[in-house]
Amino acid sequence: NGRDGLDSLSLPKADFRGLIPFEKSFYVECPAVQAMSDTEVAQYRQLRDITVEGREVPKPIRFFHEANFPDYCMQAIAKSGFVEPTPIQAQGWPMALKGRDVIGIAETGSGKTLSYILPGLVHVGAQPRLEQGDGPIVLILAPTRELAVQIQAEATKFGSYSRTRSTCIYGGAPKGPQIRDLRRGVEIVIATPGRLIDMLEAGHTNLRRVTYLVLDEADRMLDMGFEPQIRKILAQIRPDRQTLYWSATWPREVETLARQFLQNPYKGNDRNS
């Protein structure tokens, strides 16, 4: 429910002084990708209906192994039986692995979830382990319980090889098990905005360790009136985090929010969007 978490207590202002630097740039371009000429890159993007905008956009990868993912990602991909990266993955993985902010315009069914989950796992793997009382490293905001649950299914399946834990925080369900997961410590939290604010206000978790932030279906979150909650949540997250902003459409409000919260982003579209 869109009003959840707004009328109650307010969150203390976050203090971003003395933040410890963190690692967010992991991409090593594979020699075969490096060798692609500008014409080959343009042809491949055209073939797969990928469009890009922004400065220093990396070349797309054509095969899973070209992403240079660690073994725990490759094992999960091998197990999935997928044949090739989807267009948004081919372009989105190198973009995300470089540690820059990314705008991805893609719909459900495009493979967008894995576009941000696998780089998210690599990101988690490079950070110090969670300690008692730490909140998540990866935060994924989603508009609905259904989407949050679907995202968690992918996070669980692909995160199991690196023992990355995730939990789903959404309204309309008992808080007890969600609180227990948060208190135990999870690297990845997938949440709808209202319930997350409730959890933050009650002190069951915090966003001090979040360095990889995903907003999924940003257009739908705005349509559902979640903008105030999103602003409240984002104000708790260190500004030098990496942000990945996903939307199926690109109306003015969605763009305005992106301009305020992303730094020097590049943008990738897949064919349908």
Ligand code: AMP
């Ligand atoms: P999504 O767009 O993230 O909701 O993904 C839609 C479906 O495509 C999910 O069931 C994914 O597991 C699946 N999927 C993701 N990546 C690939 C891929 N490279 N090849 C085939 N299916 C995929």
